[in-house]
Amino acid sequence: MTEPSTPPKEVLRPGLLAGTTGLVTGAGSGIGRAVSLRLAALGMAVHGTGRREEALAGTATLAEGLAGSFAYTPCNVRETDAVTALVEQVAANGLDLLVNNAGGQFFAPAAEISQKGWNTVVDLNLNAIFAVTRAAYPHLKARRGAVVSMSLSGVDRGGMGFAHSIAARAGVLGMTRSLALEWARDGIRLNCIGPGTVVTEGLAGEAAREILDRLVAATPMGEPTPVEEVAELVAYLASPAGRLMTGQLIQIDGAAHLGPGLHLIAS
Ligand SMILES: CCCCCCCCCCC/C=C/C(=O)SCCNC(=O)CCNC(=O)[C@H](O)C(C)(C)COP(=O)(O)OP(=O)(O)OC[C@H]1O[C@@H](n2cnc3c(N)ncnc32)[C@H](O)[C@@H]1OP(=O)(O)O
Numbered sequence: 001m002t003e004p005s006t007p008p009k010e011v012l013r014p015g016l017l018a019g020t021t022g023l024v025t026g027a028g029s030g031i032g033r034a035v036s037l038r039l040a041a042l043g044m045a046v047h048g049t050g051r052r053e054e055a056l057a058g059t060a061t062l063a064e065g066l067a068g069s070f071a072y073t074p075c076n077v078r079e080t081d082a083v084t085a086l087v088e089q090v091a092a093n094g095l096d097l098l099v100n101n102a103g104g105q106f107f108a109p110a111a112e113i114s115q116k117g118w119n120t121v122v123d124l125n126l127n128a129i130f131a132v133t134r135a136a137y138p139h140l141k142a143r144r145g146a147v148v149s150m151s152l153s154g155v156d157r158g159g160m161g162f163a164h165s166i167a168a169r170a171g172v173l174g175m176t177r178s179l180a181l182e183w184a185r186d187g188i189r190l191n192c193i194g195p196g197t198v199v200t201e202g203l204a205g206e207a208a209r210e211i212l213d214r215l216v217a218a219t220p221m222g223e224p225t226p227v228e229e230v231a232e233l234v235a236y237l238a239s240p241a242g243r244l245m246t247g248q249l250i251q252i253d254g255a256a257h258l259g260p261g262l263h264l265i266a267s
């Protein structure tokens with residue numbers, strides 16, 4: 001695997017997001033943690049959620065001393081009533097940004113995905129995102145806020161080994177573009193980010209090494225996407241510089257979406 005050709009760059013100015021409030025799902029690890037920390041570093045009051053309290057507490061510890069803040073409430077986003085109540089609680093004093101990052105799947109040929117497995121992945125990666133986004137709507141409208149949903153590189157072309165996840169996230173892309181239209185006059189912007197391979201907990205460890213090597217080999221630029229660069233992109237989209245960006249799938253993936261495809265099973 002090739003190491004990143006340049007170190008990750010923090011290009012946004014300090015204090016950029018001061019006075020704003022955001023909710024980040026899946027904030028206890030990986031991309032969600034990096035996003036939460038970068039938003040807080042830029043001055044945002046971030047509220048994170050996820051199922052594991054200790055993971056969220058770890059993000060809170062890392063956020064100590066930053067210009068903004070990080071508070072958290074454990075919640076399973078698949079429990080619609082609970083997560084809707086959480087949005088109401090977090091947004092009570094305003095909401096400028098929602099980051100739909102919590103997600104995941106297992107890798108299996110479609111013929112081996114049970115109906116329950118399909119439903120579980122669609123609940124997590126599509127239905128929960130609609131529930132959270134709908135609950136956030138009036139609050140985002142009041143602040144002309146933004147939604148960023150974490151998707152996958154190549155989500156619009158398909159990939160082998162995670163049909164359920166790609167179907168769900170393609171649904172989120174359709175939802176994003178539809179709501180970008182419906183809520184445009186409310187000043188709400190919605191975008192998807194499609195990271196290529198990001199080395200996080202989900203892909204760390206010896207067992208994942210072979211998968212990771214295959215994914216990087218299928219990435220034209222030959223390197224994974226640094227988690228900090230995904231975080232910087234989220235912050236950009238949350239900032240005034242992203243004011244007219246909406247309804248987009250932004251793939252930050254070293255051209256993986258133009259390569260042979262990031263397939264998790266062989267054809
Ligand atoms: C060309 C372009 C392609 C796109 C390229 C994209 C970029 C590539 C990079 C991709 C790398 C992606 C990385 C990440 O997403 S890292 C994220 C992180 N972590 C995870 O994804 C793990 C999280 N996964 C889970 O938690 C579970 O898989 C699940 C989402 C299902 C939730 O688990 P839960 O505990 O709630 O549910 P159960 O365990 O009870 O399972 C529910 C049913 O699902 C079936 N199942 C589970 N695992 C498997 C499996 N491996 N194979 C088949 N079926 C499985 C399980 O059996 C249950 O159903 P049944 O009761 O019917 O058996």
Ligand SMILES: NC(=O)C1=CN([C@@H]2O[C@H](COP(=O)(O)OP(=O)(O)OC[C@H]3O[C@@H](n4cnc5c(N)ncnc54)[C@H](OP(=O)(O)O)[C@@H]3O)[C@@H](O)[C@H]2O)C=CC1
Nearest residue numbers: 026029030031050051052076077102103104197198200202
């Ligand atoms: N890593 C990669 O290469 C890529 C990742 N992605 C996507 O980016 C997002 C973040 O992934 P990444 O950081 O890599 O992986 P992680 O596994 O580190 O993060 C997933 C996060 O989602 C949370 N989560 C999962 N299920 C639930 C749930 N039911 N309720 C609440 N929170 C939940 C987890 O927290 P907890 O377990 O505490 O609930 C965890 O913090 C995911 O949607 C992933 O699929 C997209 C492209 C590539």
